[in-house]
Amino acid sequence: xxxxxxxxxxxxxxxxxxxxxxxxxxxxxxxxxxxxxxxxxxxxxxxxxxxxxxxxxxxxxxxxxxxxxxxxxxxxxxxxxxxxxxxxxxxxxxxxxxxxxxxxxxxxxxxxxxxxxxxxxxxxxxxxxxxxxxxxxxxxxxxxxxxxxxxxxxxxxxxxxxxxxxxxxxxxxxxxxxxxxxxxxxxxxxxxxxxxxxxxxxxxxxxxxxxxxxxxxxxxxxxxxxxxxxxxxxxxxxxxxxxxxxxxxxxxxxxxxxxxxxxxxxxxxxxxxxxxxxxxxxxxxxxxxxxxxxxxxxxxxxxxxxxxxxxxxxxxxxxxxxxxxxxxxxxxxxxxxxxxxxxxx
Numbered sequence: 001x002x003x004x005x006x007x008x009x010x011x012x013x014x015x016x017x018x019x020x021x022x023x024x025x026x027x028x029x030x031x032x033x034x035x036x037x038x039x040x041x042x043x044x045x046x047x048x049x050x051x052x053x054x055x056x057x058x059x060x061x062x063x064x065x066x067x068x069x070x071x072x073x074x075x076x077x078x079x080x081x082x083x084x085x086x087x088x089x090x091x092x093x094x095x096x097x098x099x100x101x102x103x104x105x106x107x108x109x110x111x112x113x114x115x116x117x118x119x120x121x122x123x124x125x126x127x128x129x130x131x132x133x134x135x136x137x138x139x140x141x142x143x144x145x146x147x148x149x150x151x152x153x154x155x156x157x158x159x160x161x162x163x164x165x166x167x168x169x170x171x172x173x174x175x176x177x178x179x180x181x182x183x184x185x186x187x188x189x190x191x192x193x194x195x196x197x198x199x200x201x202x203x204x205x206x207x208x209x210x211x212x213x214x215x216x217x218x219x220x221x222x223x224x225x226x227x228x229x230x231x232x233x234x235x236x237x238x239x240x241x242x243x244x245x246x247x248x249x250x251x252x253x254x255x256x257x258x259x260x261x262x263x264x265x266x267x268x269x270x271x272x273x274x275x276x277x278x279x280x281x282x283x284x285x286x287x288x289x290x291x292x293x294x295x296x297x298x299x300x301x302x303x304x305x306x307x308x309x310x311x312x313x314x315x316x317x318x319x320x321x322x323x324x325x326x327x328x329x330x331x332x333x334x335x336x337x338x339x340x341x342x343x344x345x
Contacts, residue, residue: 043097082112083112086108086109119299125322127343133328133339134314134339135161137164143331148175162270181193186228191213191228203257212229222345223263231247233247247273268315271312275311287318290315297326299311305335305336308336313336317342324341325339
């Protein structure tokens, strides 16, 4: 019996054209190729070990000691970025054709999603009673006039500014006066409000000069204590590690002040030079909620402004319900301004 071929079923040379294989067959062929060389499970052991170590580092980050160069705090500052290891290991596992590494990479993926996956969802709750914003304007800001105008356009009812240079304070006061009727500058931090302020005073953060303040803002929805703080800067040095001891002491003092506040409703605005994951800020973070974590969308990284890698500019609340949180457009500062909407009722 003679097999007949149509024009579409033969090649240009007259040979029968092979039947196209279904996708399932191609996958099976690929897996058969992995199995035939005998290294499906033996290859990629080092990749698998790295995946397990990354998972353990993220899962046990609180156990990394701070005794040596504040290593634990340094890891916790950039902890979300360890998630980048997952796609890298995944690609390398596919290139190496290692089933062991492919299975192992599930561990850091699951741990990362458990820690940070919730930040990727939209949690905005809509309307609120008060919109607040905070911005480290940078003492060396080349355009304080433009920065002040950008802040005024934010629509915030209450604005905190940090790292105010004495010579630039009159500029900020003048440019913000048309939007904010009330203000107070204490040391290198300041607070501007559309609503009356009272009980304004500096807060001792064990620095020797004023870098924090507190004021009661009387909004139409009720009174709220507003703290503004700029905790000491941190550095990563070869010989000293993560130099954060001065910041940690200031955080403890700030936490004590907030814990003793007479009002039950508190909002903290400022540059804390640390993230919510950093255990050294526990005196503050243990009693307050981050608006970004509760009502934001994404990580809300604020520093450095050119390529934000960490959220060190914080808006935290106590006895107040956050309804939205976001970052504002870049100004000439090296920090992004951040804003939030809260409900006081």
